[in-house]
Amino acid sequence: MSRRRLAAIGALALGCGGLLLALVVAVQEFPRGLIALACVAAAVAAAWYGVVRGGSIRVAGLLVAALGLAAALALLARDRLLEEALVVGALLLSAALARVAFAQHVWLPSRPAPQRPVLFYNPKSGDGKAERFRLADEAQARGIAAIEFGPPDWDLERLVRDAIAGGADGLAMAGGDGSQAVVAALAAEHDLPYACVPAGTRNHFALDLGVDRDDVVGALDAFVDGGERRVDLAEVNGRVFVNNVSLGLYAKAVQRSGYREAKLRTLLDTVPEVLGPGGTIDLRWRGPGGHEHASGAAILVSNNRYRLGRAVGSGTRPCIDDGLLGITIAGAPTGRGSRGRLPQRPWREWTAPAFEVDAGHPVPAGIDGEATQLLPPLRFRIRPGVLRVRIARQHPGASPSAALPDGIVQGARALARIAFESTTREQQWTSSRWSRRSA
Structure with a gap:
């Protein structure tokens, strides 16, 4: 059994x-x-x-x-x-x-391995994971050139472009999700294979890609004998992001100077400013029915839909290749067209290939967790299947929520199918499903 x-x-x-x-x-x-x-x-x-x-x-x-x-x-x-x-x-x-x-461990189609892959790594990211695991030495042992990203040279985009101009035919990044987005954007621009090495702090993108976050060194094997599939990227006003862009409560919190040292306290101190008496966020957007609204507490726009409010798998994306943005509005919207259009729930979510937010001032935003200011209007769009991702064979190859049902009843039925149906039939279904996605 x-x-x-x-x-x-x-x-x-x-x-x-x-x-x-x-x-x-x-x-x-x-x-x-x-x-x-x-x-x-x-x-x-x-x-x-x-x-x-x-x-x-x-x-x-x-x-x-x-x-x-x-x-x-x-x-x-x-x-x-x-x-x-x-x-x-x-x-x-x-x-x-x-x-x-x-849990899924999927088969991904083989593609020829790159001959001159390059790993970019931030030695300080994730409390020094790259140095602790000797990633540069491990990469070179696998025939992967290693380029350090950090002081005094913080221009990651220039480093990557120089490597591509020098003949690099595969790109990997060991660092936080903000750095992953820079390298992934350039890999997509040049249609080069990309590998995500989970050497950041939380490695959300790696998790949803199906990279084992506890196997930092093993992620390098993606360029040795890995499988390959295509996933989506998203952008706001031309800037690529791999996870999400937050506006409102969280975005205001990350702008504060003490956020990195005391995240929870800073977030709590920001709540009265946004949600307390007189607190407002001057953001305007249109719901799925085309009606105009003013924002609630926060807006989250993600590269594919997040699984939210579930006991299992919440905060992860079941897939990153369905060609749609995930849009979540937290708090009750107000304004013209709100009445009777969007129900009064803790949040409302839907998917769309594009989304726009307007305001009368520069908008504080958190892009993959990094604080910035964006000039309105904020134009979001999905870029379907533009990124060739390579994943090591020993890693899952799929998000931890890829096969999770949405509700308790559906979960019980799915467990019953796994418990009593043929194992061979289940394996055949999983293999064919991911073969179609990777094609």
Whole structure:
């Protein structure tokens, strides 16, 4: 029996068992369960009230939220601590096994390896990963030239163009996602194969490409015996980005001088300015129906759609080759055409090949996590299939959310298929699906 099938059976058994035990406890402890739920709802409301305000009001709101959660835990854990621990443990283990069952390791078509590939690396990125793993030496051992990017020469674009002019026929970048975007843009411009080496801090692009973020050195094997496929890039006002562009709350936070040293505190300090009384963001955009709106708390435009608000795989992109921007508006929009057009949800998301945002002033933005200012109008567009990505054979080759269903019911059905259908049939379906995408 395959590892995926065993994981699927375990996930189904533990999930059903955990839910059944939770139902038994809830029935036996009525009405305390409903009271605990009310405490949780009050805690969430108090936390939100505190976060969007500052000073003593924030402290009071967060204190009430903490007390509400503590009351809920006390109500539920007083007599049934063992059962509740079993429920939580079963559900957490079920989710972990589901991730194993849905994990993909896809076959990518072979292409001739480049003869003169070049690796660009930032020795300080990711707390010095390039130096810690001796990437320059590892690259040279594989026949890959290594060029350091950093002080005193910070002009990465010029370094890459010089390498291409000197005959480089493959480009790799070991650094943060902002640097990845520079190298990927030039690789696409010259139709050269590109490899993403996860030597940055979070390596979001590598994760969604299917590169193993824990195998920094192994990513170099993409230029030795790797598979290849084409993915999309996106741009705003001509500047390429590989992940996303944020406007509004997060963008204002990253502009502040202390953001890198204290990210959470800086973000919380920015919330009252944006969401508190009198807080506004002067951004205008059109929704999927063509109606004009003013922004809510934040706008996120991404290179393909992010999976948001899910228990598993949230914050990743199932694919980076569907030819569409992901557009997410957080907070309730206002303005002409808003009424009855976009529902009052925490966020609204849709996809489109292009998107435009206007304003009466330069717009603070975070492009792949880097702070900048953009002149309006901000014109976003997707560039389908322009980047040839090479990925090492030992790496997954697909996003961790590539095969994840969107909901619990769909997830249970998918787990049942993995558990009880033919392994050969599943492998054939996966192989043919990715062969079509890579063509």
